[in-house]
Amino acid sequence: MITRKTKIVATLGPATDTSERIKELITAGVDVFRLNMSHGTRADHKRRIDMVRDISAGFVRQIAILMDIQGPKIRIGKVQDGGVTLKEGGTITITTEDIVGNEELVPTTYGGLTRDLRAGDRVLIDDGLLELKVEAVEGSCVRCTVVYGGILKDNKGINLPGVDVSAPAFTDKDKADVDFGIGEEVDYFALSFVRTVKDIKQLRDHMEQQGSRIPILSKIETDTAIKHLDDIITNSDGVMVARGDLGVELSAEDVPILQKQIIEMARKAGKPVITATQMLDSMMISPRPTRAEASDVANAVFDGTDAVMLSGETASGKYPVKAVEMMGRIIDKAEGVVVKKEEYIRRRNMETRSSVTEAVAFAALAAAGEVNAKAIVVFTLSGSTAYLISRLRPKAAIICFTPNEETGRKLALYWGLASFFIQFGSHGEELICQGESRLLELGLVRRGDHIVTVSGSSTG
Structure with a gap:
């Protein structure tokens, strides 16, 4: 008899890029495979889709494919020697011009940065490891003071908490990826950096033009999305609690509370919810998780999530199959105590x-x-x-x-x-x-x- 109720989503990547490994992951308990369109080419993902469909045909239970589209990634551009050091209390200028950066001036890939920022705004880089405060916006440049310093590397992500970012949530790259996903008959799309219902409508309208009604899962990962949570859940087919960027845009101590609230609201609306990001992160390099990670997975089960997700653990980690097996064992234990x-x-x-x-x-x-x-x-x-x-x-x-x-x-x-x-x-x-x-x-x-x-x- 089937016992485990909470589903496991696993991200495919270089560590899980063979038919043999995909078969091992399904055997270990994967229910849904995630394709991260922020990495790899469409040819890479086409090969993975074909492998999943081919291998899963040998199993009696059904296996789904979730395509996670990239959305408007705002990043640092190229810098000298791959990285420069920012010192606390120092100054740094971010430019929208196409240059190679140094310790005084670094480029961004986002041309709308100067349009969106104002003096006093916070700029977080590399998942919040570096923090800047905007002093002035002048032409194509944003002059900042370094609040928390460190090494600023090429292509690191930028978060703008509290800023109404004008970049569309559904980009030209996303449109091409969605068309590819429709052609490959993926089962779900995950829409990144959703801010309002307007973002969901853009994707849905594009899909309807292609005659597609593939379900849309909205990723809750911005402070703006939290403000519009009711409407986003109502207009989505499901949601993902994307705790990585959410924990950067908001205070870390807010994330556990928001996780519970989002899951409860999604369940009340009858929409599936995935809890994601760093669930067993130490298993990227270790065969066993930390006790805190085990508790994290269990708490997501206690909260009532439909699924828990592995990202880097299965995409590029050393122990992808062990991570799935461990997650399954934690779920089994946790589900035994949620009956009341x-x-x-x-x-x-x-x-x-x-x-x-x-x-x-x-x-x-x-x-x-x-x-x-x-x-x-x-x-x-x-x-x-x-x-x-x-x-x-x-x-x-x-x-x-x-x-x-x-x-x-x-x-x-x-x-x-x-x-x-x-x-x-x-x-x-x-x-x-x-x-x-x-x-x-x-x-x-x-x-x-x-x-x-x-x-x-x-x-x-």
Whole structure:
């Protein structure tokens, strides 16, 4: 019987660039593979997509692909010798001109920097390791005082907390990447540096022009996004708590609270949520995580996240498979102690049903509880009924049968949903018999076990 409910997202990269390694990752427990479009070429990602599709065809459960598009990366340009030293209390000027930087003048790749900044604004570089304060904006230059110094290296990212950045969240590069992703039939897009609903609409409008309705996950990683969180969640198909940039734009002590709030809001809205960034970061170079990292993964499970994500740990780390295995073990332990909290949430949600599909989902949950069912079996075309049952977090396993491979892959991201391909029979009784045979064949139940079956409508 399937036990782990929280899903694992793993980023592909140089450390996981072979069919053998991808097979090991799926065997270890990966449910969704992430393609980071900030790195590599489309040819690289095409090869990875093909490998995932080819290898996952040998597994009975469905595996999804998430394309994480880059967004408006604001970076430092080239500097002498690959890096210069900034001293606290000193001055440094950032220019939008195309030069090679030195200790007095460094370039940025973002031409709108002088338009967006004002005296007194903060400029954070390299994930906040360096901090500057804007003294003046003059022509193509921004003159700054060094608040926290260090070595400033080529191509390091720039964050502008509290600044209304005018760069579009959906860039020309992103458009080309999305067109590529649509052609490759990826299962999800993650939109980086979302600030308002307008950013989501730009991506959705572009996709509609291509005839695509691939779900959009908005990455919550800016202070502006926090101010518009309700609208962003409402207009997204899901969200990602991108704690890296979020922890730079906001105070580190705010991130754990925001993580809980975002997860709770997403769950209330019935949208899947991924918790991401540095979850097992030390496993980039170590075969074991720190105790704090283990607690971090467990706390995301306690918060009710649908999925937890590995980034560099699997993309370029020394122990990608061990990282997935460790994450799975931590999840298993954590899920054993969240039953009481989920029971409260289920009771609260049962008071808010507002549609026929929701009523069916609640009825399935109640029936499963009454007979102590081993599984709730959902026959679905679109996945909507399965999504609602996942939202209620039942104790029983949720087994989804669908004739639609695209639907099956999308279900792979949602908490507790295990999806399998099956051709539907012509009538309900035949469908149930097919499902029972498949359950026994897969070893998901034994004869004598109680199950609850749910069938969506022609669109469910």
